[in-house]
Amino acid sequence: MGSGLWSIEKRDSFRSESFSREFEDVPESGSLSIIVLGASGDLAKKKTFPALFNLYRQGFLPPNEVHIFGYARTKISDDELRSRIRGYLVHDKGASSQHLDDVSKFLQLIKYVSGSYDSEDGFRLLDKEISKHEYSKNTVEGSSRRLFYLALPPSVYPSVCKMVRTYCVNKSDLGGWTRIVVEKPFGKDLESAEQLSSQIGELFEEPQIYRIDHYLGKELVQNLLVLRFANRFFLPLWNRDNIHNVQIVFREDFGTEGRGGYFDEYGIIRDIIQNHLLQVLCLVAMEKPVSLKPEYIRDEKVKVLQSVLPINDDEVVLGQYEGYRDDPTVPDQSNTPTFATVVLRIHNERWEGVPFILKAGKALNSRKAEIRVQFKDVPGDIFKCKKQGRNEFVIRLQPSEAMYMKLTVKKPGLEMSTVQSELDLSYGQRYQGVTIPEAYERLILDTIRGDQQHFVRRDELKAAWEIFTPLLHRIDNGETKPLAYQPGSRGPAEADELLEKAGYVQTHGYIWIPPTL
Numbered sequence: 060m061g062s063g064l065w066s067i068e069k070r071d072s073f074r075s076e077s078f079s080r081e082f083e084d085v086p087e088s089g090s091l092s093i094i095v096l097g098a099s100g101d102l103a104k105k106k107t108f109p110a111l112f113n114l115y116r117q118g119f120l121p122p123n124e125v126h127i128f129g130y131a132r133t134k135i136s137d138d139e140l141r142s143r144i145r146g147y148l149v150h151d152k153g154a155s156s157q158h159l160d161d162v163s164k165f166l167q168l169i170k171y172v173s174g175s176y177d178s179e180d181g182f183r184l185l186d187k188e189i190s191k192h193e194y195s196k197n198t199v200e201g202s203s204r205r206l207f208y209l210a211l212p213p214s215v216y217p218s219v220c221k222m223v224r225t226y227c228v229n230k231s232d233l234g235g236w237t238r239i240v241v242e243k244p245f246g247k248d249l250e251s252a253e254q255l256s257s258q259i260g261e262l263f264e265e266p267q268i269y270r271i272d273h274y275l276g277k278e279l280v281q282n283l284l285v286l287r288f289a290n291r292f293f294l295p296l297w298n299r300d301n302i303h304n305v306q307i308v309f310r311e312d313f314g315t316e317g318r319g320g321y322f323d324e325y326g327i328i329r330d331i332i333q334n335h336l337l338q339v340l341c342l343v344a345m346e347k348p349v350s351l352k353p354e355y356i357r358d359e360k361v362k363v364l365q366s367v368l369p370i371n372d373d374e375v376v377l378g379q380y381e382g383y384r385d386d387p388t389v390p391d392q393s394n395t396p397t398f399a400t401v402v403l404r405i406h407n408e409r410w411e412g413v414p415f416i417l418k419a420g421k422a423l424n425s426r427k428a429e430i431r432v433q434f435k436d437v438p439g440d441i442f443k444c445k446k447q448g449r450n451e452f453v454i455r456l457q458p459s460e461a462m463y464m465k466l467t468v469k470k471p472g473l474e475m476s477t478v479q480s481e482l483d484l485s486y487g488q489r490y491q492g493v494t495i496p497e498a499y500e501r502l503i504l505d506t507i508r509g510d511q512q513h514f515v516r517r518d519e520l521k522a523a524w525e526i527f528t529p530l531l532h533r534i535d536n537g538e539t540k541p542l543a544y545q546p547g548s549r550g551p552a553e554a555d556e557l558l559e560k561a562g563y564v565q566t567h568g569y570i571w572i573p574p575t576l
């Protein structure tokens with residue numbers, strides 16, 4: 060079977076063949092306007108526009124239907140915005156002429172409108188430009204589709220949503236729609252998140268709101284439900300009878316350079332754990348949904364979150380890397396953690412007693428994100444294979460996507476001895492030549508298709524904040540302080556001690572030999 064079979068094929072419409080689309084398909088024929096608010100910012104340049112470009116190249120944004128608008132306060136021309144974006148679409152001097160041609164054509168779809176985030180004039184002008192585009196595509200009023208992507212700080216979400224709602228929504232409902240995409244951080248704690256949700260909720264219906272968590276767009280995160288519910292051998296094993304502990308880990312080998320101001324307000328728990336890692340936990344721990352309808356999946360995720368017990372202070376280790384406060388945008392006395400290990404306990408029939416260890420850190424010794432499911436020791440071990448280490452199922456989200464099962468086998472040879480080996484599915488090997496889409500690419504496509512499966516619902520967000528808010532308040536009040544750690548290290552040694560206390564047994568002496576050798 061050729062690996063090309065896994066390639067994304069060029070499609071001539073937005074219709075999806077995905078299994079997740081069990082909900083009704085309403086034919087959509089109107090023009091599509093994608094409006095990137097905060098178009099001059101970092102996220103827009105680095106993630107949003109490149110994702111849109113990739114969708115365009117694959118035929119998901121046909122130029123006869125789509126127009127893209129950038130909106131921001133900076134006063135620049137269309138061409139200036141285009142040339143800023145261009146640098147993020149053409150990475151090397153040796154880009155093919157086809158690529159350069161695609162970039163030029165894509166950039167021609169982009170128009171820039173300047174205005175402030177609370178000005179009537181700016182949004183009226185934006186609406187006029189969008190309507191002009193819709194008119195040029197002969198779209199019947201009301202059947203047009205308008206997607207507003209808020210690549211903005213959350214402080215301006217309420218005013219921007221109000222402006223969009225008042226001046227820029229699709230004018231009637233003839234199969235068209237208006238949707239908004241909001242980025243994290245969505246609030247700073249339970250109260251502020253709920254307040255933000257209410258403000259936006261007064262303006263838009265829940266099916267119009269797409270709260271993005273880009274970890275939900277990663278290939279191996281999207282694979283989790285398939286793995287768990289489409290494979291017979293996982294079904295009976297995935298519970299407290301067999302699994303001893305689960306680790307969900309995020310490590311970065313660089314600090315907060317250039318983002319110190321933002322980061323210091325939030326810290327690693329709000330930046331990574333409360334959203335990205337907790338979303339992964341939901342998919343690892345949830346029960347099988349009734350079907351793949353987004354609401355059924357999100358119902359199950361909410362149940363897991365609501366079953367998480369209050370965090371015990373003895374099961375938290377916080378760290379701050381030395382040198383973090385040297386950043387001029389970080390206060391000298393900052394108490395903000397750049398590292399945290401937190402043990403969560405899920406109080407339900409499947410998971411009672413199984414620690415879920417969430418670990419995230421900046422400026423560590425490596426960059427990776429993975430889920431490590433460690434199984435219990437074999438009862439009545441006749442091979443004395445305990446010394447080899449426990450069975451582990453590792454799903455590496457990045458870099459180099461892979462999943463592998465560490466297991467004990469007979470060491471090849473005349474002697475009957477055991478050794479730890481692995482069943483290895485490395486994507487680079489198995490799916491050679493297949494491009495794995497960027498998380499944002501996939502999620503933006505979902506917003507166009509109206510599929511909310513991989514977006515965070517309001518009650519899910521609330522439940523997530525309920526778990527972390529008490530701890531976050533203790534940190535904010537200085538009651539819990541981070542331990543110092545060396546940049547380039549594994550983080551505070553106390554974090555590994557906590558891991559051991561939670562029952563994780565590190566495998567020693569396991570050597571992996573990449574299959575290419």
Ligand SMILES: NC(=O)C1=CN([C@@H]2O[C@H](COP(=O)(O)OP(=O)(O)OC[C@H]3O[C@@H](n4cnc5c(N)ncnc54)[C@H](OP(=O)(O)O)[C@@H]3O)[C@@H](O)[C@H]2O)C=CC1
Nearest residue numbers: 308431453461462463481483484485555565566569570571
């Ligand atoms: N397909 C593939 O690409 C495969 C790759 N491999 C590679 O083989 C190597 C070994 O595999 P694996 O066992 O999964 O990974 P590691 O050896 O990297 O880590 C094993 C576990 O030990 C923990 N650990 C490491 N040092 C300490 C410490 N000092 N105290 C406590 N815990 C510690 C790690 O935690 P932490 O997360 O904090 O680092 C991790 O949970 C890895 O580099 C892996 O990538 C193996 C199989 C397949």
Ligand SMILES: O=C1O[C@H](COP(=O)(O)O)[C@@H](O)[C@H](O)[C@H]1O
Nearest residue numbers: 273274311330331335428457498
């Ligand atoms: O949301 C965030 O994620 C990035 C890491 O994303 P990844 O896809 O590269 O793993 C992190 O660096 C950043 O601090 C955080 O805000």
